[in-house]
Amino acid sequence: xxxxxxxxxxxxxxxxxxxxxxxxxxxxxxxPAVRALLPDMRGSHVVDLGCGFGWFARxxxxxxAARILxxxxxxxxxxxxxxxxxxxxxxxxxADLERLDLPAAAFDFAYSSLALHYIEDFEPLVTSLHRALVxxxxxxxxxxxxxxxxxxxxxxxxxxxxRMTWPVNRYAIEGPRVTDWLGKGVVKQHRMMGTTLxxxxxxxxxxxxxxxxSPTIDQIQANGDLAQELxxxxxxxxxxxx
Amino acid sequence: xxxxxxxxxxxxxxxxxxxxxxxxxxxxxxxPAVRALLPDMRGSHVVDLGCGFGWFARxxxxxxAARILxxxxxxxxxxxxxxxxxxxxxxxxxADLERLDLPAAAFDFAYSSLALHYIEDFEPLVTSLHRALVxxxxxxxxxxxxxxxxxxxxxxxxxxxxRMTWPVNRYAIEGPRVTDWLGKGVVKQHRMMGTTLxxxxxxxxxxxxxxxxSPTIDQIQANGDLAQELxxxxxxxxxxxx
Numbered sequence: 001x002x003x004x005x006x007x008x009x010x011x012x013x014x015x016x017x018x019x020x021x022x023x024x025x026x027x028x029x030x031x032p033a034v035r036a037l038l039p040d041m042r043g044s045h046v047v048d049l050g051c052g053f054g055w056f057a058r059x060x061x062x063x064x065a066a067r068i069l070x071x072x073x074x075x076x077x078x079x080x081x082x083x084x085x086x087x088x089x090x091x092x093x094x095a096d097l098e099r100l101d102l103p104a105a106a107f108d109f110a111y112s113s114l115a116l117h118y119i120e121d122f123e124p125l126v127t128s129l130h131r132a133l134v135x136x137x138x139x140x141x142x143x144x145x146x147x148x149x150x151x152x153x154x155x156x157x158x159x160x161x162x163r164m165t166w167p168v169n170r171y172a173i174e175g176p177r178v179t180d181w182l183g184k185g186v187v188k189q190h191r192m193m194g195t196t197l198x199x200x201x202x203x204x205x206x207x208x209x210x211x212x213x214s215p216t217i218d219q220i221q222a223n224g225d226l227a228q229e230l231x232x233x234x235x236x237x238x239x240x241x242x
Numbered sequence: 243x244x245x246x247x248x249x250x251x252x253x254x255x256x257x258x259x260x261x262x263x264x265x266x267x268x269x270x271x272x273x274p275a276v277r278a279l280l281p282d283m284r285g286s287h288v289v290d291l292g293c294g295f296g297w298f299a300r301x302x303x304x305x306x307a308a309r310i311l312x313x314x315x316x317x318x319x320x321x322x323x324x325x326x327x328x329x330x331x332x333x334x335x336x337a338d339l340e341r342l343d344l345p346a347a348a349f350d351f352a353y354s355s356l357a358l359h360y361i362e363d364f365e366p367l368v369t370s371l372h373r374a375l376v377x378x379x380x381x382x383x384x385x386x387x388x389x390x391x392x393x394x395x396x397x398x399x400x401x402x403x404x405r406m407t408w409p410v411n412r413y414a415i416e417g418p419r420v421t422d423w424l425g426k427g428v429v430k431q432h433r434m435m436g437t438t439l440x441x442x443x444x445x446x447x448x449x450x451x452x453x454x455x456s457p458t459i460d461q462i463q464a465n466g467d468l469a470q471e472l473x474x475x476x477x478x479x480x481x482x483x484x
Contacts, residue, residue: 152401153401153402153403157399159393159394163411163412165395165399165409166409166410167401167407168407168409168473168474169408169473170405193452193454194452197449197452198452207439207443209443210436231410231411231414232411
């Protein structure tokens with residue numbers, strides 16, 4: 001089972017203060033790029049892996065999705081998602097994504113935002129998800145980019161010209177990375193980008209789009225801090241099709 | 243047109259001394275991983291983009307390929323490849339890969355080793371190659387990995403523990419990278435991995451395998467210098483299918 005850091009009170013309190021926790025999808029800078037890849041939601045049966053506060057589920061319903069199942073390991077997350085939603089066609093459920101147990105051919109779209117980098121073994125999840133999706137359906141997800149995750153000491157350094165650099169190492173050594181993010185000892189699982197893609201391909205998915213997200217000029221003009229995202233990617237967006 | 247650095251006398255002299263120039267495929271540490279991805283060569287019509295000294299063309303013929311066309315921008319390379327080959331079913335030809343002009347449906351396998359990172363605009367090449375391949379045929383190539391190519395100052399640094407780190411920056415800023423490798427002012431073209439894959443997908447190729455090459459334990463035991471390749475990938479191997 002993935003580390004359940006979101007059920008630690010202090011971590012959850014800090015997470016709840018993040019812009020994307022307070023303001024939802026519109027406050028996630030990668031959202032416009034993700035949204036551009038999404039299929040038509042109308043009438044669709046959606047599963048959201050790591051639904052958090054349920055922002056995506058509610059958005060998908062606004063776009064005409066028929067039913068959404070939001071899964072999350074954290075009771076804090078699910079309690080909050082339920083409290084924020086009054087819609088009989090959205091179901092939130094506590095679930096361990098490493099033991100994903102979904103009915104066959106039950107969904108025609110799968111979504112996941114910044115959750116799957118907590119998963120130690122990606123292959124069973126992908127195989128299980130493939131079985132739960134109908135043919136031709138899409139699976140779109142974001143994870144922390146492996147360039148961002150891999151360093152033993154993630155944090156900016158300077159090169160000979162003073163330009164910000166990101167200290168990549170251990171890239172080929174997959175497995176846990178322990179960082180202090182909103183709390184001490186947060187464990188994420190580093191996988192090479194090739195491993196993520198090959199796992200999807202091996203399970204029968206076709207790769208449709210791979211985006212190493214970077215901000216637009218407009219986004220940088222509105223928020224200068226985003227310029228550093230040009231130096232190294234933090235978020236990987238993958239669109240796959242069953 | 244890509245920079246024709248291989249026709250500079252001094253550069254070519256140094257290139258000719260590299261282990262893989264002297265010893266061929268067996269002296270390229272990534273070769274076993276590439277070879278494992280190759281389809282059966284028997285009876286196939288092969289095009290090799292950036293054939294260099296022609297090592298692959300001769301190997302493919304040994305494996306039973308029917309005909310090989312090896313293309314390279316460099317007269318030095320083509321002269322040497324011709325001098326080393328006496329086989330009427332191998333043709334070597336000077337060609338600018340940025341203006342690839344091949345007959346339609348003429349090949350059933352395309353190969354390229356460490357050449358396409360010199361290409362400024364990947365899309366016309368991929369579109370042209372797609373047209374030149376018969377349906378279901380494979381395209382397998384290696385390029386320098388974008389993590390390796392992207393830094394303004396490529397070279398090892400140390401992190402707080404003294405572990406080797408690679409100073410990634412400008413990752414989202416695609417375009418020329420000028421380095422001193424076997425000579426001054428060698429121009430390569432940095433592309434994000436996503437761009438490389440999306441260009442293939444956009445032209446109609448399916449992505450079959452993406453390998454950020456790293457050495458095996460046996461390879462590291464035989465050559466300790468290869469251990470640094472675990473810290474950051476130098477070579478990207480892509481297998482696509484038309």
